[in-house]
Amino acid sequence: MASELETDAYATRFEKMPVRIFQTSLEGSRVVAGRIAELIKERQKAGKNAVLGLATGSTPLNIYRELIWLHKEEGLSFSNVITFNLDEYYPIQSSHIESYNYFMQEHLFRHIDIRPENINIPRGDISRDHVAGFCKEYEQKIAEAGGIDIQILGIGRTGHIGFNEPGSSFSSKTRLMTLDRLTQVDAADAFNGEENVPKTAITMGIGTIMASREIYLLAWGEGKAGIIQKAIEGPITDVVPASYLQNHANTSVILDLGGAAELTRFKTPWMVGSCQWDNRMIRQAVLWLCTRVGKPILKLTERDYNDNGLSELIIENGPFSKININVFNDLQHTITGWPGGKPGVDDSTRPERALPYPKRVVIFSPHPDDDVISMGGTFARLVEQKHDVHVAYQTAGSIAVADDDAIRYLDFVQDYEDIYNTSCHQGAEKYKETAEFYRNKKKETIEPTELLELKAAIRRGEARASCRYIGLPEENVHFLNLPFYQTGTVKKNPAGEADILLTMEFLRSIEPHQIYAAGDLSDPHGTHRVCIDIILEALERMKNDPWMDDCRVWLYRGAWQEWELDKVDMAVPLSPEEVEIKRYAIFKHQSQKDGAMFMGSDKREFWQRAEERNRNTAKLYDKLGMAEYEAIEVFVRYDVK
16 A cells, blocks of 8 residues: 555645655555556446556656556556657657657567557657647647546656746647756766757647646655745746646646655645644754744744744743753754764763774765765764774766776776786777777767776776775775666666665675665665665665664765755764865765766766865854854764664
């Protein structure tokens, strides 16, 4: 059974569309897949077709996986299904690995019994002078099929549905659309660089979508939470095209907890009704109030509470001065210079226990640089304070190495052979073959395993250099090479049993007292999310192991975001010198400096992002009335149930 969150009508009063929230994206996807299956069966009994409007990207993947399972395991037939896809890049060949034609064949159509003639996807390979005619024919085909019964939608960070970017009109039909710059940036990773992303796309229009009889708008992860809040709670505006769905009579918004994070009932629940005022909710409300009125915690007044909708908090937990002091102490107790626990002191108000000391510590790093980017200062502090620290790099990170870097390292190997008059593996010939491959390589080409291993070796060498700089013994550096990552492309496989078993075997070999892991949940299909899901599943299976009774799990975040202070359980302050240590540890990852691949919309280098984030966290603590620090790294404790 899917665990859908229940709520009352008053709590949703700011929401202008029906919203259903699930614990996970998988649970929400199964509900939508179940509704699609139900429609298909209903139409089969009536001898009619079911017409589906389909989306691409990571959002609907679990829907398609569930539909494939229903077909293979429960005999669901798609012989009476007609599909119309929302969009396609233009220009692009249908065989291109990033085309939506390729995507749909790979993730749905070739696994089910749908008739090829019933599949309709905009074509990105037609000439420009035929586009207008094609779009008109596409609209006509939809009409001839009887219109779309169920339309599946994702949402872009610009608020687009399909490729209807800001400015799209309510009555727009299928057409060629210029992609917003942010949309191009978001697609850059898949196309190995923004310069390779098509600048236009053919898309169903808003009017075409709104004519669907039933619409499901899906959004997973915190990365979509902000734009979802605008679409659901904001005004109807062409600035956020998804907001047009407020005018549709049968639209449901399906979210996971991350996607719902910015809705009023989660962000500021005291604005929509009575709250369960536990300590964490009180901290959330007080820190929000500090930001709203621009005051530190101990300067908040009773009027500040009353004027900003927090009277109930004072009534139930007051007086206000007591609340201020309690929250101040609560936040102050998150700060520690001893992330592994300080021996020989009272640890009752410290985030980590004093004993055992020293502790066995495992730092999981999704890629071979996330450890130092995200928690390099804490990493160095743990080593300095004599804990037995182990780093486990979960993936090879090979696809993030530029071809030029691979050739540069081969240059070194060739020169090495010349200097020492050696001939390792016919190096000169291999160099020639590799250089020729990279010269003629197309963006969608999957690299041979041996070249991916070359790039992985580059990342391993950099990771070892970074760990050496921090002072970690080389025998404590581990490369797990989880199988899910080994595809040779940006798109990865789902986590599998082998990934979980490898992680369990590694943890049991260490039996750590502390585990640090990347808690980036904003992208439910990204590498960081897959890596943390593997760890959490492994811990769930091992929760009855005796060593787990004395193990704590701490989650950090990566280069793109930071934990909100109301969630923080441990804050590790860094001195100016420690900020420099972290910076130079990041510098050891040379292939990721000076214009690394997959930088996203923020073109700053990783060390710059990390330092700004850590300094901003310190400033937030300072503004709330805490001591002033150069920088702070923060962590959230995860309890294995």
